[in-house]
Amino acid sequence: MGYRVVVVGATGNVGREMLNILAERQFPVDEIAALASRKSLGTEVSFGDTTLKTQDLDTFDFEGWDMALFAVGSDATKTFAPKAADAGCVVIDNSSLYRYEPDIPLIVPEVNPDAIEHYRNRNIIANPNCSTAQMVVALKPLHDRARIKRVVVSTYQSVSGAGKEGIDELWDQTKGMYVPGQEVAPSKFQKQIAFNVIPHIDVFMEDGSTKEEWKMVAETKKIVDPSIRVTATCVRVPVFVGHAEAVNIEFEDFLDEDEARDILREAPGIMVVDKREAGGYVTPVECVGDYATYISRIRQDSTIENGLNLWCVSDNLRKGAALNAVQIAELLGNRVLKKG
Template sequence: MSHKLAIVGGTGAVGRVFIDYLNNHKLDLDEIKIVASKRSAGKIIKIENSEIKVEDIESFNFSSVDFAFFSAGSEVAKKYAPKAKKLGCTVIDNSSCFRRDDNVPLIIPEVNGEILDKLPLPEIISNPNCSVSQLLIALKPIHDLYKVKRVDVATYQSVSGTGQDAIEELKLQSKKFLEQKKVEKKVYKSQIAFNVLPGAVRPKLDNGYTEEEMKMTWEAQKILDDSIKISSSCARVPVFYGHSEAVHVETEKDVNIEEMISKMNSFSGLKVVESNDSFNPNPLDDAEGDDAVFVGSIREDLWQKNRVNFWVISDNLRKGAALNSMQILERLISKIK
């Protein structure tokens, strides 16, 4: 049985990676449509051996497709995803729009993918925040062994998490700065080139944390275990692709490092880097362009046996967005064959 897919936001940073997956993975798809704003309508996108004209979302008929991958922001998702569902189209949304909605499943296939097997279609399915995805891929095997009680995490997030405009801004600012010319700021209020922006450039909430930091708590609890206490400090850094996280975990049971590493090594999508090189893993050498989540610098806590520290990196446009959506789509297609 063949299926039809629409990619909403196919001209953006995540949409381009999703299209790259389609060019390299054989899915049971009869037709693929690219949908974007009126500004991008009419452009030609190549997928495999086909040239596809971008369609305007305002006039697009979602009843013509079975699935739609949304990566066009929360406003677009809020306006069009419910309409698509009513027309019989299952939506996989990459924005934050529906993540806290109790009626919308928030899915990382390796962590809670079994939810998809029982899910009636059509439905809206939400992708988690990219930083949450890589964190939970690393935490799940630890949670299965020792039950995670508390997590403290500091994130170092690349500009591609903001979007294509932020990528271009970092390129231009870096060039201007090195040429000793005036640096223009459009995407971020402060210069991102050669700088670190705390809070991942999100507004602060009443509790003093930014929305980006609270997403780490809300989404991780919804997906993995709502009893886990999670606190985050997030920053935007001048890196193009790949998020990094320094993670401190406290568990109910004492941790056996060798047992934990063995469990991590056997966990789908996770690569443990056991190296004496303190520079590995890192976004540029390891994560960029790779589908895996990398874990390294695994250390027992100096003071308590039920605590462990490690470093997690991942290409945020891949496992943090496009790959996760692709895995959801593959699982949905396989269950309705």
């Protein structure tokens, strides 16, 4: 027996990826519904070899459905997630709405799978921010060995993290650079993104950090360990898909780079590609479409006691969003909602 699954926001980038990954991983589905806003009603989306027509989120009855993967903004989630949860349908939410509420689990299955049991508090599970998800997959096995004190991370985040509008703006601005009179002014982003980098993702906060940077701090503490100190600088770069991160880690105990490399090679969800030669590392364009979080450039940091540096790359639409949500669904099915 399989599950009755709903994908909310099925016409967006992440919603379509959720459908793709559910099919790719042969998630046990007895019935699936693709939901979208009324303006997208009837739009066709793919689920494996099947074509689905989107149904109206406003009028959909969640009664009798097992789980709903939400890939819509916080406003729509605030309206419809409680309706689904109250109807007995477990919500796996990709927005930021519920991530920081203490009674709602925030889960990366390779890192804190046991937190799944707390879904019963409100019938809702939160999916972390894309930049956090890939980083904590790398941090957790190292933390288990040597206890992390502090993390300094700089991110290089693709425009797909800002949705279809971000992708379109990079594409249009890039084309416009070569056609006089067709330059495209910034709209989705604060400054020109083509051939540029922007150290500003989400809104600014009182302390000068952006909310994206704050998310990485708060979510790492909730998922891995509240005692870890994190400081982040999040940067939007002219890449379509794939986030990269330069991560500096300070441990309580010494951890040799060779041992760290071995630990990461054995860790779930990670692929280590770390050759000290030209091209012996992974870049965002190479990770697109893959499930793994790739780790390269592992090396000792001699400027601090017990320090390591590493380079972390992942497909943000997959591990950073859709894949992690499907992995949560798999975890939920295997541990809690067992059928058959």
